[in-house]
Amino acid sequence: MDITTRFAPSPTGFLHIGGARTALFNFLFAQRFAGKYLLRIEDTDRERSTKAATEAILNGLEWLGLSGQEETVFQHKNIKRHQDIAQILLDNGSAYHCYCTPEELQQMRYKALKEGRKNLYDGSWRDRSPSDSPSDISPVIRLKTELTGKTSIHDLVQGPVTVDNEIIDDFILLRADGSPTYMHSVVVDDHDMQVTHVIRGDDHLNNAFRQIQLYKAMGWEIPVFAHIPLIHGQDGTKLSKRHGAIGVESYRELGYLPDALCNYLLRLGWSHGDDEIITREDALKWFDLDKVGQSASRFDINKLDNVNGIYIRNLDDDYLVTLVLKELEKRPNLIFNSKTVERIRTGIKGLKQRVKTITELADISTFYMAKTPLQLDQKAGDTLTDDALKIISGVREPLKNIEHWSEVTVETAIKVYAEQCNLKLGKVALPLRAALTGKTTSPSIFEVVSVLGWDEVNLRIESVCRK
């Protein structure tokens, strides 16, 4: 079978990480089996759909490398087709006009709830003669769903699930204004796009049973379903704003790498042994739905940080430099010239060692581009006592005399100096770090000195001693 999957977000908000994971699973499943992964923007609700949300979703997917393989389908363009299908169903007796007023529907709901019934609509207009129809009410079109029997699906994630048809409402296909409902358009479009596998959040599991009724009424082939558990926050409740950033664009701004985010989202609810770092290439070899767990997974920012840090360190250094420079360009009071850029290039190996995000990498890189005198943070300022200033002033002499400037010769010069002054290395290194970086943490001090070069080191030491 040629596999076709789709990701079908509604553009009523940003692309959240749960949606991104659904897109990723659809993408991987299709690609793994040499199928097609499509994208459909479900924008038939013209009031709630916005251009900004559509753009945020498309940009977010592009950033994650999860754009559809064919032109994006905008659902609202298919409305005429949805209406035509509703008409076919009316014509063949599988659907009917319903003229219930909002008040009548409300009453039905009360009654159903009181009687503990799940189907809220009582089928009033199902078999009524069209001659009864009131002339002042525009009707909706409802599907005649099966009243008895059961509907079963073999969900690739949830396993076999069966419901009694009696709990399925005669749901609405077209509203009174002729606009299609989600339940209707999703089936028509999935059929027209020849979707073979519907992979989506398990909040849609109940909808599958309704949608199957529509497939059956049209005599269309029913796709395979896979309903994946939602992502929860650390506290086990459904992920929401109060758990922090949930939009993909926030992760982009915070300095996460798209491949790292995808790796983390993949591992959230899917496993391949104990592997934590799974490249896209490997995922494309290994991914299948049978290893997707049935329970909700918890989003853990620390784990994401950890994965992101690993991806940063594995990234090609030249590319990493372009990313960090882009981030540094947003910051004020930095000097951008060939010398300072070169410092970042040479220093990148040391800088990237402990960071978790690109933003953090930029934070710790600023001292290489900063103007002298530096702004010292409180702790660094405290390190620079009179004694400490004397010590770092003195280290200039051996540094100045280095013939072949390199990290190794710098290290030797500083160590020899400390020995000669009978000082522990820290007594030299700590204030030197404070003077050169404005902070008390940085990459190795020998590396920092060597990357900055003699002139800048001298300037920065002088500037703190002058104060």
Ligand code: GLU
């Ligand atoms: N548009 C729906 C949503 O964003 C998804 C529908 C589906 O995947 O069937 O929740």
